[in-house]
Amino acid sequence: MADVNPDDRPLSPHLTIYRPQMTSISSIFTRITGNALLIAGLLIVWWFLAASTSPEYFDLANSVITSWFGDLVMVLSLWALWYHTLAGVRHLIWDTGRGLDVDTAEKMGWAAFGGSAVLTIITVLVI
């Protein structure tokens, strides 16, 4: 008999049952970075709202974003943004049917980690 109760069907297996590999780690980091960017996204929206409201409100948002904790969040988010961007490029390449063999997929995983670190350092130095 087919399962007629959608709520009882199993969820996809994830983190706990596989040995960590470049392919799985680079994939889970794509998910973590993408969703964690909500924090930075909301902070930036709040910063814009404050700037559009009054100089006093802007000073509050500005002091939060430029505090040591704000700097930490922003630099980590910057890395997350570059990593997610490069990992996204990887997905766009895969979507065309190219680079799907393990060797190429692992190389692109290293490229995403390395490339995002380099881009983060360059961005911090430029801005």
Add this chain to the structure above:
Amino acid sequence: MAYVTDRKRATGLGSAKSGTEHFWGMTKSSVALLILVPLFVFTVGPMLGAPYEEVYAYYTRPFPAIVAALTLVVGFMHFKNGVQVLIEDYTDGLTRKALVIAMICVSYAAAATGLFAIARIAL
């Protein structure tokens, strides 16, 4: 129920539902963000920590304001669809529905607030 075949009962119960549309939506927004994100990072970046007058004057200019508005709108719509996949992978039932709806609300609210703020500065 006894009169429905297994094939008929299974139709529409797949996890994907309108999966191809969702996939294509993510593809489109990711390509858009590939262009917008670098533009946004290098325009908003130097403004973070800058004094009020400078930030205000900068975002009265069309280019930075349009880039910021587009990035926030496309970005939050990309987040809305992306976080839905996360929620669907790890939760089910009412929790899944409640979280998906909550994240849709957060995404539209953030995009609207960002647009409102940028428009108020720029205009």
